[in-house]
Each structure stands twice: as C-alpha cells, then as structure tokens.
Amino acid sequence: MRSAKQLLLGSLGIGLAVSGLSALAAPPARAADPVDIQIIGTNDFHGRILNEPTSAAAGAAIMSAAVKELRAANPNTVFAAAGDLIGASTFESFVSNDKPTIDALNAAGLEVSAVGNHELDQGYDDLIDRVMAAYDPTMNPEGGAEWEYVAANLKMRATGDDAVPASWVKEMAGVDVGFVGAVTEALPTLVSPDGIADIEVQSIVDSVNAEATRLVEDANVDLVVMLVHEGAPSTNCATMDDSGPWAEIINNVSSDVDAIVSGHTHLAYDCSFPVQDWVDAARPVTDRPVVSAGQYGQKLNRLVFSVDPDTGDVQAKSQSIIDLKTCSNDTACTPYTPDPLVVPIVQEAVDVATPIGEQVLGPIAAPFNRAKVANGSENRGGESTLGNLVAEVQRAETPAEQGGAQIAFMNPGGLRAEMEGSVAGDVRNLTYRQAANVQPFANGLVNMDLTGAQIEKILEQQWSRTPDGTQIPSGLTRYFLRLGVSKGFTYTYREVPAPAVPVQGGGTPVDTWVGDVTGMWLNGEPIVPTQTYSVTANAFLAGGGDSFWEFRNA
Known part of the structure; x- marks a missing residue:
C-alpha cells in the first residue's frame, strides 16, 4: 500500500474542516473505480520486420496492428520491451543499420525498453549518439528511437552516474507506473569489451531493488514493472525459481516490483510466483507475473493490473501470451490486418535491400x-x-x-x-x-x-x-x-x-x-x-x- 495518496486525502479533509465546512454535512466520499493498467510486452525482436512465410515471425506491421488494437480497447496501455530490438537482425534491417526497425517500432508506439546486449553491439557511444539520439536527416539519419531505454545496473565507471536512465514513469488515469530496466550481468562477455570500456555492469537485483525503492518512496509510483534483458533457462514455471541466476532474480527482487518482463533466452513463458511480503500483508494479489514473449515478434505478453487510484493498491491482475500468427509457416495466418503506417516502412527496407543482396x-x-x-x-x-x-x-x-x-x-x-x-x-x-x-x-x-x-x-x-x-x-x-x-x-x-x-x-x-x-x-x-x-x-x-x-x- 502506498501511503502518500492517503495522506493527501487526509490533509484535504483537515483543510475542509478548518475552512468552516462541515465534514458531516458533506455527502459521503465514493471510492474511485479501479483503473485497469495494461502492459504489452515484447523482447528479442532482432529486426524481424518482415512477416516470414516459413516461421512464426509475424513482422513489424502485424505486431504494430496487435498493439494498437489492444491500446484502442484500453487507452491506459504501455507498449514495453525487454531489449535486443536491434542487432543480429534480418538482412532487410541489418543492411540499413537497423533504421527500418527503429522506424517501425516508433510507428508501433513503443514507449520504453530495457537495454539488451545487442543494443551495444556497436558500443555504448553508438547507442547514445545514434540509436537514442533524435533523428536528424543530416546529423543522425540512421537513428532516432523515440522510446526510452532504461538500465539501472549500467553505470559510468568514472563517476558512478547512470549510463542510461535507470527508470521511466508514465501516469495513466491517476495511476503512476514506473519501469525499471536491467541488462544481463554477462554483458562484458557478449559484446566487444572495448565498446563498453567506460561502463560498469552492476548487480541486477541490487540495482533494480534500489531504483524500485526510490520510485515507490520518493516518486510515489503506484505500480513498478521490471524490464530485464535476462531470462529463464527453460519454460517450466515449476522449476525456474529453484536455483541459478534466474532464480536469484525471481526470488530476491524486492516486493516493490509488481511484475518482471524478461528476455534474452528467446523462450516464451507466462509464469507467476508468490511474494512473501504480499502474502504477509494479505494483499488481494499475492503472486508476481514473470513473463517473456519469446523471440522475433512471434508473440506478445499482456499484463493487466486493476489498481485503486486512491491508494495505489493492486486489486486484481491477469496475464496471457498472445500469438501473432495462428500457424508457423504462412503469412496469411494472422487475425490482424497489417498496420498501414508500418507497411511502407517495411517495403522501403525491402526495396533498398533487394538489389544489394542480389x-x-x-x-x-x-x-x-x-x-x-x-x-x-x-x-x-x-x-x-x-x-x-x-x-x-x-x-x-x-x-x-x-x-x-x-x-x-x-x-x-x-x-x-x-x-x-x-x-x-x-x-x-x-x-x-x-x-x-x-x-x-x-x-x-x-x-x-x-x-x-x-x-x-x-x-x-x-x-x-x-x-x-x-x-x-x-x-x-x-x-x-x-x-x-x-x-x-x-x-x-x-x-x-x-x-x-x-x-x-x-x-x-x-x-x-x-x-x-x-x-x-x-x-x-x-x-x-x-x-x-x-x-x-x-x-x-x-x-x-x-x-x-x-x-x-x-
């Protein structure tokens, strides 16, 4: 329970009494209706912008259509990611330095993502100065991601300052939702060490816990979602919290974190695990979602939290995985009509890549x-x-x-x-x-x-x-x-x-x-x-x- 909003309501009541208004004469206050906050998640997209005829990859236009359909049904939505959106991409994106992927995800309305190891394939400077920098046709023609990259465990080695923002917050219908990012601690072995020589990779659990506490206690955030580019070694929910580095994350991330959206291992899972603090407090929801959408835009994670906007308490939650194609080897087997804003982005990428590739x-x-x-x-x-x-x-x-x-x-x-x-x-x-x-x-x-x-x-x-x-x-x-x-x-x-x-x-x-x-x-x-x-x-x-x-x- 977040107390700040209750204190605010109490102070309003005191103010009414001091002003001479009768609290007894006022009509009884009605509790605000719960707000359904929807989180749509993806991970390990790797520039799969085409709807592939021989796989379950649905392509950027289909993924964008699905996200926009879900957002239209509930405007209190955030489209978030757990990293590796670019890098190790298909040819159509790779040959243009992943600019088509950046443009497609901008059009799809991606708002926030953890940094993945492949975001750093070309080094920290490339991530900051090209990918995250504003698009400019002359100075930065191949960059311009409009979403926020977050990673609480990436610090500047010389100063200890955040290498990228640790978190990002969005307010929806009176509910403040914070997203804390983290990248795998194995990062130095996955990218060229020279490219991240100025960066220190710290503990995921310690970094996320510290930032989650700051969001809850100092920023009065109601709901905290962890976006982490690290993932489970298997899809078996019954064993993934038993031992190993992934279990350490599941078991030791603080109770301030309401959900864990993950990636890196390219596996799709839709799990949840009890949080002892929530059980002890007899909260309406006592288990925390731990999810991943697999890889290549084949699926999406969907989390919905019913939140009391007055107290910030989660009253209920639901979670599911959405398949973007109903079969694995046909471009036509999808219930979504390709997003007309993304289709020309993909087609231009194909037009550029085809003569080069041939x-x-x-x-x-x-x-x-x-x-x-x-x-x-x-x-x-x-x-x-x-x-x-x-x-x-x-x-x-x-x-x-x-x-x-x-x-x-x-x-x-x-x-x-x-x-x-x-x-x-x-x-x-x-x-x-x-x-x-x-x-x-x-x-x-x-x-x-x-x-x-x-x-x-x-x-x-x-x-x-x-x-x-x-x-x-x-x-x-x-x-x-x-x-x-x-x-x-x-x-x-x-x-x-x-x-x-x-x-x-x-x-x-x-x-x-x-x-x-x-x-x-x-x-x-x-x-x-x-x-x-x-x-x-x-x-x-x-x-x-x-x-x-x-x-x-x-």
Whole structure:
C-alpha cells in the first residue's frame, strides 16, 4: 500500500474542516473505480520486420496492428520491451543499420525498453549518439528511437552516474507506473569489451531493488514493472525459481516490483510466483507475473493490473501470451490486418535491400555449415567447416603491407546462418545477402602479435574462464565455445574434470570440465611458447569477447 495518496486525502479533509465546512454535512466520499493498467510486452525482436512465410515471425506491421488494437480497447496501455530490438537482425534491417526497425517500432508506439546486449553491439557511444539520439536527416539519419531505454545496473565507471536512465514513469488515469530496466550481468562477455570500456555492469537485483525503492518512496509510483534483458533457462514455471541466476532474480527482487518482463533466452513463458511480503500483508494479489514473449515478434505478453487510484493498491491482475500468427509457416495466418503506417516502412527496407543482396560474390563448390547436434540445432562447441573457412578468409585478407597473418581465429557466435549459396545448373553462387546473413555484425578485423604461450591460453579459454583464469560457474555464461581456426594451424587437447562449482541461489553444485592443450603446430612445425606470431581476429574477439580475455593482452 502506498501511503502518500492517503495522506493527501487526509490533509484535504483537515483543510475542509478548518475552512468552516462541515465534514458531516458533506455527502459521503465514493471510492474511485479501479483503473485497469495494461502492459504489452515484447523482447528479442532482432529486426524481424518482415512477416516470414516459413516461421512464426509475424513482422513489424502485424505486431504494430496487435498493439494498437489492444491500446484502442484500453487507452491506459504501455507498449514495453525487454531489449535486443536491434542487432543480429534480418538482412532487410541489418543492411540499413537497423533504421527500418527503429522506424517501425516508433510507428508501433513503443514507449520504453530495457537495454539488451545487442543494443551495444556497436558500443555504448553508438547507442547514445545514434540509436537514442533524435533523428536528424543530416546529423543522425540512421537513428532516432523515440522510446526510452532504461538500465539501472549500467553505470559510468568514472563517476558512478547512470549510463542510461535507470527508470521511466508514465501516469495513466491517476495511476503512476514506473519501469525499471536491467541488462544481463554477462554483458562484458557478449559484446566487444572495448565498446563498453567506460561502463560498469552492476548487480541486477541490487540495482533494480534500489531504483524500485526510490520510485515507490520518493516518486510515489503506484505500480513498478521490471524490464530485464535476462531470462529463464527453460519454460517450466515449476522449476525456474529453484536455483541459478534466474532464480536469484525471481526470488530476491524486492516486493516493490509488481511484475518482471524478461528476455534474452528467446523462450516464451507466462509464469507467476508468490511474494512473501504480499502474502504477509494479505494483499488481494499475492503472486508476481514473470513473463517473456519469446523471440522475433512471434508473440506478445499482456499484463493487466486493476489498481485503486486512491491508494495505489493492486486489486486484481491477469496475464496471457498472445500469438501473432495462428500457424508457423504462412503469412496469411494472422487475425490482424497489417498496420498501414508500418507497411511502407517495411517495403522501403525491402526495396533498398533487394538489389544489394542480389549481388553475386562468386561461386562456392558446396555449402559451409555450422556444427550441429543430433536434432539439427546449432552446436557452438563443435568444429565447423564454416568457422574454419571464415578464420582462413580473415588470415588471407590481412594486408601483406601490414605483415600479413600466420593464424586467425573466429568465434562461433558470430556465425548466424549456414553459407549455402544458390544452385543454378552446375553452379552454386553466393550472394551478398547470403554472406551477410552468415556474419551480420559490423566487426572489423584486428591484427596483433601473440606469443605461443598466449595462443595456448586463448585455446584453453574455450572452456569458460574469468580474466584471472578461474572457471565461470556453469549456467552464468557458457560451457565450451570452439574457435574456428585458419588453415595450417592445428592443436591437440585433453578435457579434464574440474572441481564442482556452487550454483547461485543454492542447489546441487555443477560438475565442470577444463581443457588442457597438449600440443600446437603451424604448418607442421611446433608452436614455440616464447616466439611471437601474427594473429588476426574480429574486433569482438580482439576485445576479449566471449570470455577470451587473453586477446586483450596482445
């Protein structure tokens, strides 16, 4: 219960009595009707602006139509997101630096979003100076997001100030609704560390709790919604609060937070968990929604809170997931008519991208693929023809006038599609679009000097490690990422068990493994630990991305 509004009402009553008006003669005050506050949520959109005929992605025009239909039925609505709206996008958005996605979400009425890791793919300055800055046809033609980005746990390293706003508040029908943002604590391993060198990533729980308390106690906010770019490891509501980093968020975020809208793991779930403080206070609502809309604009989360505008108390709530397509492989199977404001934005993006994407780069003899597991999904721990090919291209393309490169490495997470080409007769040609779909990130190449001992350390960092060499607890970031390597470089290793790692939030410790490199060769000659070698990698790896910290010591 928020007391500020009750104090205000009490003071009004005192004022009436002092002025000589009879409180007894006045008609009895009638309690205000509850206000239904509607939160529409999305996450991990990743520039899926087209209605895809072979997937459940409905496209920006359909998503916008659904949001506007829900808003028309209840004007007390906020369209919010949990991050990764841009970055790792489809070609139509990627080739225009995600400007089509920004324009489409502006037209759809997005109002607030947590910062996701992909919002920082091009660094903090790009987020602030392009994406979040006002559109200007000359000075900022590719930016202009009209929604607010929030992240309470991102601070400027030098000053401790907020790197982006910690929260955003909207008043609707006498109810103040605050949105507190946060981004995954694994951010430094997911983007180029150089791009966020000035940023400190703090605890999600501590940061959100502090900001929620400030909103409730100082800003008199009635309803607090957490937008967090972190998510559950599975869709099983019965177990996601048992242990691990996600359970820590569910269980330890303060009772000032009325709902958790999440993302990052690309899973759709519609869960709720009891909050002990609410139970103890005998509140009408005692369980807190914990939701995610999955990925790529396939679904929306819908939360409705019935709030007493006088006290700020939540009297009732409902929650649901809305499917934007009724089937997964037909553009026609949607109950929504595409938003006419968004349709031309998407079409212009297609018109720009098509001639660029159709350019033929050259022939390939056969497909180059990522590693796969038995069910056909991507395996970032397996050696792949595609990863090795990209590494070899990076080595071969390092300019000779810069000394060339002897070895190159490629991280598997930078490969987002297979390199299959298009077969016409006896020729399999690769287009610019197909190549760009493989590597949609704007990473340049960095050439550096590394000793043989440093190369060995990098290879052993394929098993998750922190900068000081200790193992990262399983579940926090990753277990094993196999680097693609250029032609002529080979190595052997043995995998050995490491001490079990405690699980955050309790539970059974996790068995872990580490790698011990037993030999390395370049063109058949042993790598000498003290000798220096010329190595090329993309800027993400060179900055220590994906926990390959030793690259930073080159």
